Amino acid sequence: MASLIARLITRKNESVIKAQLPPFIVNFFKAVTLPSIGILIFLLFWTVGANNIDTSLGKFPGPSQVMTQVGNLFNEHVESREKEAAFYERQENRNQARLAKDPMYKPKTRAYTGKETFIDQIITSLITVLSGFVVAAIVAIPLGIAIGLSKSLNTAINPIIQIFKPVSPLAWLPLVTMVVSAVYTSTDPMFAKSFIVSMITVTLCCIWPMVINTSVGVASLNSDWVNVSKVLRLSAFTHIQKIVLPASVPAIFTGMRLSLGIAWMVLIAAEMLAQNPGLGKFVWDEFQNGSSESLSRIMTAVIVIGLIGFLLDRTMMQLQRILSWDKNSEVR
Amino acid sequence: MTVKNELLLDISNIDMVFPTPKGDFTALKGVDLKINKGEFISLIGHSGCGKSTVLNVVAGLYQATSGGVILAGKEVNEPGPERAVVFQNHSLLPWLTTYQNVELAVKQVFAKTKSAAEMKDWIEYNLKLVHMDHAMHKRPDEISGGMKQRVGIARALAMQPEVLLMDEPFGALDALTRAHMQDSLMEIQDELNNTVIMITHDVDEAVLLSDRIVMMTNGPAATIGEILDVNLERPRSRLELAKDTQYNQYRSEVLTFLYEKQRKV
Ligand SMILES: Nc1ncnc2c1ncn2[C@@H]1O[C@H](COP(=O)(O)OP(=O)(O)O)[C@@H](O)[C@H]1O
Numbered sequence: 083m084a085s086l087i088a089r090l091i092t093r094k095n096e097s098v099i100k101a102q103l104p105p106f107i108v109n110f111f112k113a114v115t116l117p118s119i120g121i122l123i124f125l126l127f128w129t130v131g132a133n134n135i136d137t138s139l140g141k142f143p144g145p146s147q148v149m150t151q152v153g154n155l156f157n158e159h160v161e162s163r164e165k166e167a168a169f170y171e172r173q174e175n176r177n178q179a180r181l182a183k184d185p186m187y188k189p190k191t192r193a194y195t196g197k198e199t200f201i202d203q204i205i206t207s208l209i210t211v212l213s214g215f216v217v218a219a220i221v222a223i224p225l226g227i228a229i230g231l232s233k234s235l236n237t238a239i240n241p242i243i244q245i246f247k248p249v250s251p252l253a254w255l256p257l258v259t260m261v262v263s264a265v266y267t268s269t270d271p272m273f274a275k276s277f278i279v280s281m282i283t284v285t286l287c288c289i290w291p292m293v294i295n296t297s298v299g300v301a302s303l304n305s306d307w308v309n310v311s312k313v314l315r316l317s318a319f320t321h322i323q324k325i326v327l328p329a330s331v332p333a334i335f336t337g338m339r340l341s342l343g344i345a346w347m348v349l350i351a352a353e354m355l356a357q358n359p360g361l362g363k364f365v366w367d368e369f370q371n372g373s374s375e376s377l378s379r380i381m382t383a384v385i386v387i388g389l390i391g392f393l394l395d396r397t398m399m400q401l402q403r404i405l406s407w408d409k410n411s412e413v414r
Numbered sequence: 415m416t417v418k419n420e421l422l423l424d425i426s427n428i429d430m431v432f433p434t435p436k437g438d439f440t441a442l443k444g445v446d447l448k449i450n451k452g453e454f455i456s457l458i459g460h461s462g463c464g465k466s467t468v469l470n471v472v473a474g475l476y477q478a479t480s481g482g483v484i485l486a487g488k489e490v491n492e493p494g495p496e497r498a499v500v501f502q503n504h505s506l507l508p509w510l511t512t513y514q515n516v517e518l519a520v521k522q523v524f525a526k527t528k529s530a531a532e533m534k535d536w537i538e539y540n541l542k543l544v545h546m547d548h549a550m551h552k553r554p555d556e557i558s559g560g561m562k563q564r565v566g567i568a569r570a571l572a573m574q575p576e577v578l579l580m581d582e583p584f585g586a587l588d589a590l591t592r593a594h595m596q597d598s599l600m601e602i603q604d605e606l607n608n609t610v611i612m613i614t615h616d617v618d619e620a621v622l623l624s625d626r627i628v629m630m631t632n633g634p635a636a637t638i639g640e641i642l643d644v645n646l647e648r649p650r651s652r653l654e655l656a657k658d659t660q661y662n663q664y665r666s667e668v669l670t671f672l673y674e675k676q677r678k679v
């Protein structure tokens with residue numbers, strides 16, 4: 083009985099509080115306070131957990147070690163850039179001096195070959211994932227539209243898609259590496275081979291979700307809109323341009339978001355496996371390095387990879403919000 | 415009243431058989447109807463009897479299994495803007511504004527005959543006709559169901575069709591909005607005098623708007639049961655007609671057909 087009364091009273095108090103608080107405070111509470119509490123609890127568990135895990139490279143890194151490494155990694159980047167600038171300055175001075183002595187001398191310029199810093203690797207990975215993604219979109223969206231429009235084409239191509247879709251792009255990696263080495267043999271290549279290999283791997287894993295989502299979007303075109311197009315006698319081109327494409331934009335975006343998420347995961351693994359420049363290589367190098375700081379540097383990379391993946395997804399979502407007419411579609 | 419005796423549309427002895435997994439399904443059998451220029455025809459019948467099928471055959475979206483449709487002396491086999499359709503679910507393109515929805519149709523139909531400025535005027539004229547000129551730059555999801563249907567009608571009217579086909583255009587609207595739309599449609603009809611085939615399941619709507627009411631029997635193998643000529647003076651007012659004996663006579667004839675002769679079991 084007493085507990086019932088107590089419950090009733092707290093209920094009442096709760097509703098009173100809710101009624102008095104202006105909505106923006108309630109919203110602020112929901113949007114900022116709750117996630118903060120979640121993160122705090124996570125940090126707590128992490129700290130406690132980390133303290134209790136011993137590895138051959140020392141204790142598992144906790145939040146504070148990671149924070150230290152963030153600073154270290156950034157400083158290393160700044161230092162490396164200073165070294166690079168100094169190197170080019172020295173080279174320039176040397177060339178000037180030789181040129182002053184001997185006007186016939188042809189100045190030699192060598193590129194700086196310092197180790198890539200963490201930030202260099204982040205940039206490499208980002209460029210790779212975005213290029214692979216764009217190449218995939220250029221191939222997959224027209225293909226998806228064609229498959230969605232033609233039942234016969236769908237029947238013909240569907241088995242191939244279904245078989246290749248579940249293959250991890252990492253299985254392709256050795257093949258891609260060998261083929262690129264054999265085929266891409268320019269003496270003055272515009273892109274590094276490693277970049278091409280990673281990019282093709284990303285493209286391979288982006289293509290299937292994009293093709294499938296685009297074709298499903300096109301195939302499930304509202305029949306009323308098709309009838310409108312027929313009554314207006316729109317030409318095939320105008321039909322695709324004015325009806326099919328805009329109608330499929332939500333589905334195309336779904337496929338793009340899905341594939342970008344997968345691509346980011348796969349790329350890191352591919353870079354680790356193939357020792358290609360990027361965040362994956364950073365993680366692998368640190369692991370091989372095996373110093374007392376390695377684990378905290380790897381943990382930092384893990385968090386940065388997560389943050390970048392999150393930002394990529396948010397960016398796609400924002401793009402979808404702006405470009406898609408379907409404002410009601412579940413966007414999260 | 416204008417004399418409406420110039421034959422425009424001949425729906426000639428149409429059969430419609432749909433192949434289904436369980437064998438052929440005869441939806442229509444021997445549907446035969448001649449429509450004069452400027453006539454307003456309603457097609458009434460129980461749900462599922464085949465009204466939409468008739469309309470889709472006239473629109474060219476379905477091919478009749480036998481028989482055919484002759485418009486102004488020419489057989490029609492495919493859809494075209496001279497037989498504009500107002501669909502039940504407005505079927506506006508949600509990524510275009512109301513203006514752009516009408517524009518798509520106008521550009522397609524008048525690309526060769528109207529200048530850009532003339533097209534703009536024509537789009538605006540049609541949106542004004544349905545009282546939607548205030549929401550020209552809104553998207554379909556920003557306006558109400560009745561407004562969407564108005565835009566759908568504007569789009570169809572803007573094609574300047576020889577026959578306007580409407581499939582339960584007000585079926586999804588509430589009673590008040592529907593009455594409003596019916597009045598608007600009569601107003602437009604007074605001005606343009608279009609040839610219209612409208613599907614409805616609303617008896618009052620049929621009597622109020624039509625010159626003739628075509629009543630269909632129940633399917634399968636549905637056909638035209640009776641045709642009722644509605645000789646009421648225009649312009650018609652729903653308030654005055656409510657007390658009119660002639661109006662009520664027409665009404666009860668349709669009701670008798672639907673609920674006695676073609677009772678749904
Ligand atoms: N494309 C189709 N394939 C098979 N059966 C159809 C098709 N279209 C309509 N029908 C059938 O034809 C009959 C008449 O349908 P419809 O013309 O839509 O009726 P109404 O518009 O009068 O409600 C229904 O029994 C329906 O199931």
Ligand SMILES: [Mg+2]
Nearest residue numbers: 465466467581
């Ligand atoms: Mg119908």
